[in-house]
Amino acid sequence: MTTATTFTELALIQPLLARLTELEYQQPTPIQAQVIPSVLAGRDVIAGANTGSGKTAAFALPLLQDLYTQKHSAKSHNSKGNYVSGLILVPTRELAKQVADSIKSYAVHYNGAIKTVAVFGGVSANTQMLALRGGTDILVATPGRLLDLISSNAIKLNKVKTLVLDEADRMLSLGFTEELSD
Incomplete structure (x- = not known):
């Protein structure tokens, strides 16, 4: 298997390529070159x-591409309700904010077509619940807050198509073993 040396070789769509150029991303890192093609091909990684x-770009770029393609295909249908399409679990509120901000930055040329929400403890759940009204394309969550929102x-997680466990080893070491098994 040949490793891609440019983002164009990874078959990313134009809005993402334009943003990567603006962010001055020169070439994919090894993790991006390995992961992006596999995720775009629909494989578990x-x-x-x-x-x-x-790593964030390695999972975020193909997720954004998939969601954008779904929304712009003839088969696309917007679900009503508090549904989530892509779920990213992270161990800390700081990482939740960072990942959500990165995703929003990568999607800047989507003109608001992809909704990303971060939820985590230490702040009002009511504000986060309001942000989730009508569903969200990508939910970045800490395990504890995710369980609070589900309960x-x-x-609703029955429409989740993509699940990412970012820093899964850290979640386990921080004591989220029970939450992750729920």
Whole structure:
């Protein structure tokens, strides 16, 4: 298998390529070159890489491309209700904010077509519930807050197409084993 040396070779769509150019991303990192084609091909992926290696882009770019393509296809239908299409679980509120901000930045040329919401403890759940009204395309959540929102019927996960466990090892070491098994 040949490893891509440009983002164009990864078969990303133009809005994402334009944004990567604006962000001055020169070429895919090894984790991006390995993960993006597999995710775009619909394969399940387990990957690990060091902090700062481009993991967020490795899972976010194909997720954004898939959602954008779905929304612009003839088969697309918008579900009513508090549904989620892509779920990203992270161990901390800081990482939830960072991942959501990165996704929003990558999707800037989507002109608001993709809704991304971050939910985490330490702040009012009511504000986060309001942000989830009508559903969201991508939900970035800590395990505890996700369970709170599920138990209060604020979100429904039966439409989730993509699940990402970001820093799963850290979630386990922080004691989220029970929450992840729920």
